[in-house]
Amino acid sequence: MRTNTHSQRPSPQPAGWLHGGARYALLLFGDILIFYTTLILTLVLRYGYEGFESEVFFAHRYAFTIGLLLWLIIFYLGGLYDRLVVVRNILDRRFFALVGIGGLFLILMFYFMPSLGITPKTTLLIFIFVYAVVGYGWRMIFNALVRGAAGRGAVRIMMIGSSLAAGEICDAIANQPGYGYTIGYSLKDGLQTFQNPELFLKEIRDHNIDLLVIPQQLEHDPGAVRILYAALLNGTSISTLPDFYERLFEKVALSILDETWLIRNLADRRSRYQTLRRVSEISIAIILWLLASPILLLITLLIPLTSSGSVLYRQPRIGYDGKLFTLYKFRSMYSHKEKNPDADAGSAQWSSGNGDARVTPFGRFLRNTHLDELPQLFNIICGDMSFVGPRPERPEFTADLEKKIPYYTLRYLVRPGITGWAQLNYQYGASVDDAYQKLQYDIYYIKRRSLWLDMIIILKTIKRLFVEPD
Numbered sequence: 001m002r003t004n005t006h007s008q009r010p011s012p013q014p015a016g017w018l019h020g021g022a023r024y025a026l027l028l029f030g031d032i033l034i035f036y037t038t039l040i041l042t043l044v045l046r047y048g049y050e051g052f053e054s055e056v057f058f059a060h061r062y063a064f065t066i067g068l069l070l071w072l073i074i075f076y077l078g079g080l081y082d083r084l085v086v087v088r089n090i091l092d093r094r095f096f097a098l099v100g101i102g103g104l105f106l107i108l109m110f111y112f113m114p115s116l117g118i119t120p121k122t123t124l125l126i127f128i129f130v131y132a133v134v135g136y137g138w139r140m141i142f143n144a145l146v147r148g149a150a151g152r153g154a155v156r157i158m159m160i161g162s163s164l165a166a167g168e169i170c171d172a173i174a175n176q177p178g179y180g181y182t183i184g185y186s187l188k189d190g191l192q193t194f195q196n197p198e199l200f201l202k203e204i205r206d207h208n209i210d211l212l213v214i215p216q217q218l219e220h221d222p223g224a225v226r227i228l229y230a231a232l233l234n235g236t237s238i239s240t241l242p243d244f245y246e247r248l249f250e251k252v253a254l255s256i257l258d259e260t261w262l263i264r265n266l267a268d269r270r271s272r273y274q275t276l277r278r279v280s281e282i283s284i285a286i287i288l289w290l291l292a293s294p295i296l297l298l299i300t301l302l303i304p305l306t307s308s309g310s311v312l313y314r315q316p317r318i319g320y321d322g323k324l325f326t327l328y329k330f331r332s333m334y335s336h337k338e339k340n341p342d343a344d345a346g347s348a349q350w351s352s353g354n355g356d357a358r359v360t361p362f363g364r365f366l367r368n369t370h371l372d373e374l375p376q377l378f379n380i381i382c383g384d385m386s387f388v389g390p391r392p393e394r395p396e397f398t399a400d401l402e403k404k405i406p407y408y409t410l411r412y413l414v415r416p417g418i419t420g421w422a423q424l425n426y427q428y429g430a431s432v433d434d435a436y437q438k439l440q441y442d443i444y445y446i447k448r449r450s451l452w453l454d455m456i457i458i459l460k461t462i463k464r465l466f467v468e469p470d
Contacts, residue, residue: 038131092245103128152424158183161215165253197230252441285380306362317392322412325384328375332363390442419461421445
């Protein structure tokens with residue numbers, strides 16, 4: 001069955017800057033340009049034409065360039081470069097608050113760094129006000145450009161096949177035009193009705209198709225390959241469904257994976273990366289343990305004062321290569337069965353996060369600040385865990401999950417982590433369905449793992465301490 005989802009229209013020019021990192025780069029470039037434009041406007045308002053004099057301008061340019069780095073870090077930690085902002089075209093309500101915080105840090109920077117040679121008290125106040133106005137205007141223009149380009153120049157897709165993953169893609173594109181795609185045509189029955197490439201090329205031209213999204217199995221169909229090759233020579237881009245799904249959602253589609261895909265994408269153990277990562281993790285964990293020792297001591301004293309029971313919570317978890325290890329955390333739950341049936345680990349229960357009635361008041365604080373995770377630095381030093389990786393589960397849960405979720409044991413290809421791609425991109429897991437969704441993010445991480453991705457995850461985790469996900 002063929003479904004024509006759009007009427008014919010002149011072929012648009014695809015808005016290539018909408019996709020991948022180009023949009024983030026444009027937003028970042030605009031923010032930097034606005035920062036320096038604001039500096040120039042501020043100097044003119046403060047000093048008149050003297051603001052253009054080389055001595056005044058260069059003195060401020062050097063100092064404010066240092067401040068720019070701080071400014072961008074605050075914007076990042078505050079979530080102004082999140083996918084929510086950059087893809088969904090939402091001008092975040094935190095903008096003015098973050099400008100104020102950035103301004104405060106600029107003031108502190110100039111106060112504690114007198115070597116910069118200027119004390120721009122009035123200049124800073126003018127700068128903060130001007131940036132709030134000009135920066136807000138720039139982000140409104142950026143969002144208008146994204147919406148306009150999404151409507152006029154979105155990449156038109158021909159979706160071939162009718163899998164669950166294909167349906168997810170169609171729904172997401174229909175609900176989020178900011179992705180920069182539109183479904184121009186759908187061939188739910190595949191390429192069976194086309195006897196020769198010319199008929200298929202006519203369909204592509206008639207519906208102004210820029211990109212074909214095809215089921216992976218078509219790569220093994222000689223007839224389909226011949227037709228797709230003709231489309232490729234005609235200038236049409238082609239992507240397999242798993243690859244496009246991964247690019248759009250930043251996770252893998254578990255429902256369409258097979259052993260061939262897994263062997264092709266996950267067989268590389270990346271020994272150099274693993275060695276370098278292991279050495280750096282041990283060093284960093286030891287340094288953090290020493291730096292955090294006063295906090296560790298304070299928490300050790302406060303836990304027994306706020307609830308009865310041991311300070312540390314020891315729990316068996318499944319780790320690398322499916323081996324059992326003991327995970328350490330500061331105890332955040334009650335230790336008696338009246339308030340916590342799971343106290344003796346004899347009747348495992350899914351946790352519902354901070355709303356869990358088994359969590360003590362002080363334990364809720366530890367969880368909110370993630371200080372309960374500090375003892376896991378010892379797990380990292382011992383080699384049981386990494387900073388980044390799939391969250392380790394209890395054997396009582398994994399025994400059931402391995403039966404109900406395909407390829408669940410792939411999580412054991414890497415060391416479990418304190419934080420990870422799934423924890424950042426999905427809600428607190430408390431069911432088999434949640435575990436299924438989180439596995440899709442875990443496999444995405446296992447496929448793409450690198451020091452760069454690890455650094456991104458760590459930075460996003462730090463940001464999460466300041467900004468709750470929307």
